[in-house]
Amino acid sequence: APEQPHESVESCGDPHLVTLHPCDVANTANWSGGKKWLSTFVFSLLVFCIAFASTADVSASQMTATHFHTSAKVLVLDRALYMVGIAIGPVVWTPMSDRYGRRAPMHVGFITFLFLQIPVAVAQNLAAVCICRLLAGFFGCSVLVTVPAAMWDIWEPSRRSMAMCLLATGIIAGPAVSALFSGYIVQNRALGWRWPSWVVLISGAFFGLCSWLFGSETSFSFILRQKAKKLGRSTGDWALHATADDPGMNFAVITENYICRPLTLLLTEPILFFITLYVSYAYALLYLLVEIFPFTYESERRWTSSAAGLPFIAVISGVLLGSLVASLFLANRYTPRLKKYHSPEDLFLTFLVGSAALPIGLFLFGWTSARHISAGYEIAAGVFLGAGILLVFLQGNNYLVEVYSPSNFNAVIAVNTSVRSMIAASFCAFARHMFEGMSVEYASTALALVSIVLIAIPVVLFKSGVKVRAMSTCTAKLPGSSHESGDKC
Numbered sequence: 159a160p161e162q163p164h165e166s167v168e169s170c171g172d173p174h175l176v177t178l179h180p181c182d183v184a185n186t187a188n189w190s191g192g193k194k195w196l197s198t199f200v201f202s203l204l205v206f207c208i209a210f211a212s213t214a215d216v217s218a219s220q221m222t223a224t225h226f227h228t229s230a231k232v233l234v235l236d237r238a239l240y241m242v243g244i245a246i247g248p249v250v251w252t253p254m255s256d257r258y259g260r261r262a263p264m265h266v267g268f269i270t271f272l273f274l275q276i277p278v279a280v281a282q283n284l285a286a287v288c289i290c291r292l293l294a295g296f297f298g299c300s301v302l303v304t305v306p307a308a309m310w311d312i313w314e315p316s317r318r319s320m321a322m323c324l325l326a327t328g329i330i331a332g333p334a335v336s337a338l339f340s341g342y343i344v345q346n347r348a349l350g351w352r353w354p355s356w357v358v359l360i361s362g363a364f365f366g367l368c369s370w371l372f373g374s375e376t377s378f379s380f381i382l383r384q385k386a387k388k389l390g391r392s393t394g395d396w397a398l399h400a401t402a403d404d405p406g407m408n409f410a411v412i413t414e415n416y417i418c419r420p421l422t423l424l425l426t427e428p429i430l431f432f433i434t435l436y437v438s439y440a441y442a443l444l445y446l447l448v449e450i451f452p453f454t455y456e457s458e459r460r461w462t463s464s465a466a467g468l469p470f471i472a473v474i475s476g477v478l479l480g481s482l483v484a485s486l487f488l489a490n491r492y493t494p495r496l497k498k499y500h501s502p503e504d505l506f507l508t509f510l511v512g513s514a515a516l517p518i519g520l521f522l523f524g525w526t527s528a529r530h531i532s533a534g535y536e537i538a539a540g541v542f543l544g545a546g547i548l549l550v551f552l553q554g555n556n557y558l559v560e561v562y563s564p565s566n567f568n569a570v571i572a573v574n575t576s577v578r579s580m581i582a583a584s585f586c587a588f589a590r591h592m593f594e595g596m597s598v599e600y601a602s603t604a605l606a607l608v609s610i611v612l613i614a615i616p617v618v619l620f621k622s623g624v625k626v627r628a629m630s631t632c633t634a635k636l637p638g639s640s641h642e643s644g645d646k647c
Contacts, residue, residue: 174398176386184374184381186312193374194312198321200373201305202328203365204268208298209332211275211358212240213448217341217463218351225351226284234449234586236284236291241445241583243295244302248572251303252416253407256568259380260304260311265370267300272362279355299575302329306571310559311376316496319488319505319556326552327481330444334473334544337448341467420573429561429626429633430570432615437554438578439612440516440547442585443605447473447543449589454527454536454598469537476544480515483545484508484552502560505553506620512549513613517606519543524602557619561627563634 178185186194215222219233254263274294281287305325313321340354375381382400390398423430455466487508495504519542526535555574562570593601619626627633 174395176382176389176398176400178378178382178385184385185378186376187314189312194321197312197373197376198309198324200365200369201264201301201308202324204264204301204362204369205305205325206328206332207268207358207362207365208244208271208301209329210336210361211271211294211298212244213237213333213336213445214340214354214358215351216337216448216452217467218344218354219452220463221344221351222287228284231590232284234590236288237445237448238583238586239288239292240295241579241586243292243297244299245295245576245579245583247296247299248303248420248575249412249416250296251300252568252572253412254300255304255307255377257380257407259375259377260308261373261375263300264304264308265366267297267304268362268366268369270297271300272359272366275355275359275362279352279359295579299579302575303571306555306559307568308373308376310564310567311378315500315560316493318559319492320485322556322559323481323484323488323552326548326555327477330441330544330548330551331474331477333444333448334470334477337451338467338470338474341464345462345464416569416572420569420576423566423569423632424573424577427630427632429619429623429630430558430573433554433558433619434574434577436612436615437551437574438581439608440512440550440554441578442582443516443543444473444547445582446585446589446605447540449586450593450598453590453593455533458527458598459529459533469533469540472537472540473544476515476519476541476546477548478544479541480512480545480548480552483511484549501624502557503620503623505557505560506616506623508549509553509557509616510613510620512546512553513609513616515542515546516550517609517613519546520602520606520609524599524606527598527602561623561633563632566632 181188183189189197215233215236219230223230223233251263251267271294274290274297277290278287278294281290306322309318309321309325336354339357343349343353343357344351346353379400386398386400389395424434425431451469452463452466455461455469456463491507492504495501519539522542523536523539526532526539558570558574559567595601596604
């Protein structure tokens, strides 16, 4: 058989152990910076599409309700079910990612997600819409699970946080961009309430094609297993194997590693529990805004549904501003210090900026919502909220990625995705009822007070994060840090 230029078989120790040549282009460590950023960008487009689809029908609620002879409040169910689908997805997609690599599960799930937009767009009853939205969320979760894992594969620790910034921007901006444009889509008589799903399908097909063409496989263990199989077929030596053999998947393994383990970590790891709680709250606030903006601007200020989407420009501006602040901080302070002294608690400097922005935005939004007060103040609140949500979400997730060991990464991402999606689903369900029952002013105040209480989490971890990590057996060994915890989980 011809010799493979970048494949080798160990000559010492195990003679049948297949490894990668140090210069093998399949190894993400050998990718150029341009290829890394291209893969990051096209994968982030898929994430943006999943987030965009979550609120694509929000402006069509009244028209859809009229068509199906039901209440617009009932239409909240389809957005909540979409988030529930995402919440249950990690149970399936995390083990799929471990066994079949990142690329195959990512694209299989995403393509199925796209096809599910068709029955949503042509559905003749509300039950069909809700079922397909639930399934769309489930299959769309494949992207939300595999893309963060791909970022871990692609980027070294000193650059990973910057890549996560692009990913987080797509996750947070997606629902706001969707809410902005869907109003204009449904108001167009030539399009109507069914067209948001067609827009998701058309744009998603383009994003998926870009990802398929320019996004390579990133899972090192999967690449090794494929190399071993390829060499085995070409040489006839079926004893050849990789360091990470094909992980067996059965009900017991999935239950133990992908259900019990994430839940155990969540309930026994204070860092994971409290950061997940705060990140989930900030993430759910985004979906609360999507439900409340139409209520406040259409019902209180008598704006049209298309005009009621314009304040989302402020939210999007806030998200981009928060992303800029985080990028500058990561590039100019965090990354240089990371090389000398690995202190993930530095991330809380911008985390705290976001923590302060949330209650400011909520107070401003609530107490300037009256019709006799200029809408400019209420719209400006969206900038604070967008920036605050982005910074809390991004730096909270960056902190989890930094402090937990690689063996716990999948469990951390899975439980974080599930919890934040379930809380977002609940916020979708009760937001309108809460603001109608309590009034915009007092409902916003209640949420602002919760935001103030939660500020204690980053404050405590900023001051005592090293001590808290010392109590854990699951955090990673951080080179250069004053504390090197173990990894006994």
